[in-house]
């Protein structure tokens with residue numbers, strides 16, 4: 001197997017603002033695999049924050065993780081390989097204090113191997129995962145900055161989305177003004193959500209209840225920090241009609257097994273480039289559905305991870321919930337996923353009948369000018 005590790009940094013005109021930081025360019029870390037028969041597979045590794053972290057994760061992939069794939073003998077079984085590598089690197093992850101970056105690299109590797117396996121089988125990833133896969137998935141426009149939020153929400157709905165998510169956590173009055181302003185522009189019939197990105201204390205979150213319910217939010221995402229006690233989350237959940245959402249910062253099977261119920265969540269949002277990859281996303285999605293929670297895969301990176309997320313959601317043939325689509329400027333997302341987003345109508349996109357996630361080398365080569373790392377290794 002030949003692996004190529006690619007880091008791109010795509011310049012953007014408008015920075016991405018969250019309550020915890022600003023992103024001035026769009027980093028992307030991708031793994032391209034090619035087997036002896038010429039079949040290829042792509043996986044994307046989450047690397048948004050801090051934005052210098054993409055190159056570090058690329059080094060972890062090259063020096064630490066890929067050499068272990070050969071040792072495992074499990075390259076043909078991505079899900080088992082992920083379990084094996086997670087166990088093999090468990091102590092190192094603790095000792096290094098880097099469980100996050102290591103889990104993110106393992107997740108992206110698993111995605112690349114799943115894409116490769118689907119292409120070998122000649123099937124779109126969704127149908128490779130399930131013969132019952134849906135041909136289309138529901139999506140929502142996400143990452144709407146506080147500056148000009150109502151107008152951005154309006155543009156998202158005009159583009160074909162039927163749901164959008166606005167960033168909050170920028171002060172009570174500004175948040176309220178943005179949400180009411182957006183609701184006034186997009187009308188009562190489309191769904192709107194808010195993401196606080198862990199900004200609030202439980203008192204601040206509880207005091208948001210009135211606005212959340214008045215605006216008619218479909219969910220409030222991460223009102224509290226991930227490391228806050230379950231009781232505090234439940235207190236916020238009990239204070240409002242609006243369901244709570246979280247999951248992008250969950251980082252173990254135990255988190256997904258225990259926290260949704262313990263915290264009173266109504267929406268579960270795993271990120272397949274941060275933890276677990278494809279097989280774990282499928283498992284979390286099935287479990288969320290079995291517990292009557294919405295399954296809405298989180299994604300705020302480039303096109304490879306977005307398409308992989310869409311295929312998993314389609315594989316579950318899940319009528320409820322939708323895939324997150326960053327509405328901020330990022331050519332690495334919009335151009336790689338251009339084919340499916342050209343089909344956006346009534347909040348749904350169709351998946352083409354192409355093997356794997358449907359991306360080819362030419363699409364990625366088009367970004368060559370923005371490469372900061374290109375490392376090739378054989379194992």
Ligand SMILES: [Mg+2]
Pocket residue numbers: 195197221222248
């Ligand atoms: Mg979020």
